[in-house]
Amino acid sequence: MKQQLERILQSVQKPARYIGGEYNEIIKDKAKVNLRFAFCFPDTYEIGMSNLGLHILYGALNDVPDVWCERAFAPWGDMEEEMRRSGVPLYALESGDPISSFDIIGFSLGYEMAYTNVLNMLDLADIPIRAADRKELLPIVFAGGTSCVNPEPMSDFFDLFAIGEGEELDLDIVNLLKIAKSEGWDKQQFLAEAAKIPGVYVPSLYDVSYNEDGTLNSVLAIEDAPKVVTKRIIEDLESSYFPSKTIVPSTEIVHDRVSLELFRGCIRGCRFCQAGYVYRPVRRRSPDFLLKKAKEALSDSGYEEITLSSLSTSDYKGLNELCDNLIDWCEPRKVSLSLPSLRADNFSMELMAKVQKVRRSGLTFAPEAGSQRLRDVINKNVREEELLESCRVAFEGGWNSLKLYFMLGLPTETDEDVLAIGELVNKVLDTWRTHAKNRSRGVRIHVSTSCFVPKPHTPFQWESQIEMEEYSRRVKLLRDNMKSRSISYSWHEPDVSFVEAVLSRGDRRVGRAIEEAWRMGGKLDSWSEYFSFDRWTSAFDKCGLDMRFYACRERKTDEILPWDIVSVGVSKSYLESEKKNAYDGIITPDCREMCTGCGADALLLRGKCDE
């Protein structure tokens, strides 16, 4: 195989992503390990290697002496074609061994558009794609990651799902499989035992029935499987595994830098944001701990950039202290610091001046909605004055380029709200005219809109997505009313968002359509070169499923939802009250102002968030 591979690598684009051998890659002696884990990322190397979760779990699993975790990514189309033609199966980058020879295969599911890649990678590995067609104990094929908060659309393909944070959960699964292997269990026995691990969902242990109107009638657990699977979390982020020695790719990837995770969870409660709900409760690391880890990671990797990662960096208690200390260390070493996810409200001149000391990066704000009314509906508590104040500070500080992100199609949105985006952007432009440090250089305001996708486990999980034609109409309305030469407007096409909406709130039947879409050639759907809307509609038609049933249907709050099987800690009644608040335009204060009782604190043994 090695020689076959060498041959095909000569003829494909960017062969460096298929060779492994990077600095800090972990090689173990096959003879000395008891369990081999293939960490499969269902997208390209450049995307997968940019994923912090991959580095954490790779390190945590390889910390176990008798486990060897290796990596595999989705090959680009040219490579896949050559692999299939030469009979080279999907292989792990570390050993070059075929994935089919591994004991356990774990997929990281971060976004719905990667679903077809899972099937394509399994097929390329010569592994039956459906769980029911894999009769033997090995390999166990499972998934973890954010998309698993609604596991149902992919439940035909995985033996089990790991719901929540994987640092400890993956090890529990691996340890059970070691026992199963040594005692010669069959697959059924293993799955029944695995279902007892908190956070494990085994779809084959549930019977699902539907009503005539297509909604769920019942989901019944067979045997002792839990009625609801509650996600796992790491309570103490400082004693859990931290990736200081990570693989440094030899070729360019998307996020080619040290990523320092400040905290998990978010205090804000923006009602459209799935991450804001499913990563609760808020747990933080201390500035001292982070500074120490940042120095270790930078020294070890040789990276020239570090980014602070979290859902809302400005909400990190101790951000100033951490930034000061980081800059003191980074500046003489020519390491630059970037701060993504800054809120437009408490953005300070001081912080901005700090981060641009070594290299200046771009500036992005996400007001999400144009009018204050709609921002209240979605609980994005950024006031116009705050945004304009942040812009003033930025322009006075010499910035002359700014990105602004909005969503169209949020619940209750009217044309007035759409036009308010244009008005807000014009006010930003006025702010630049009044406060620009150097007006002769001009200014670029990049405005971008996407079509809102209602997501499971959010207060908007019952909402209908707007029709694609309606989204396009609102795009045109905004475009016609935002004509300055300093503004560039780009919008995401609604067809991808529509498919995303279908897949994210799908039930088990949607799996058939995903399989059909893959059989019709679907893969790499998050890449515009590969995405085909017609293929998705044909696949659903062929399976007799109505995509609009999943995307554009308002659900009643008493409807059984496919993802009710999963609890992320936030109660359904809380989401329902948040939905009501949204329609009443009532703001919910952030978690620091007061606890509004979402329920996620019950996941903590010590019972208090954000300590």
Next chain:
Amino acid sequence: MNRLLMRKTGDAKFLSHLDLMRTMQRAFVRTGLKIKHTQGFNPHPYMSFALPLSVGVESLCELMDFELDEPLELACIPDSLNKKLPDGLFAVSAYKAENKFKNIKWLDIFCELYYDVGVPECAAAKIQNIFSKSAVVEKRTKRGTAQIDIFPLINAVKIECATEKMLSIYARISAQEPSLNPGLLIAAVNKYEKSLTPDFTKMERREIYDADLKVFR
């Protein structure tokens, strides 16, 4: 100016020139050696390679110039670097450079041509014949394609049937001004002796020389 002699072999041949630059920059940081940075808004470590290598070609003689911020025993640099490099990159020696890259004139390239059903008869003689006179092949340039005669760019060439399935071309070719892409040697074989088109080719840069054919360091 300090110079590093290094090898790029095995799968590392698939790293691009930019990949190599980035990897070396980071490897220096890992060793703790303080490398001099460029001035300006976007400071980056100063380093420069002689003769950028094509993706897919191995090399035993890559030269990289660099400057340090602090005086240091150059001899210990390869050892520290080798602990911090990915597979296939190996630092051989570090020394004070006395000769400028522009004085490089020739390089040795070793090509292995593989034939799955065995090397065709008289292949060595036929290929030798191609390189013994004017041979015009198509070259891709920034502005489309051009026809070039590779004969004047070849100083010496030796062809051998190394195994039943592999034939080797050892060629001394022009390294710069103008450079000869070693892939064009194979292109000439494909053009003038179609039946000798190999199923697979490997190439390795073996040595570099100045105009007097003295090994360049």
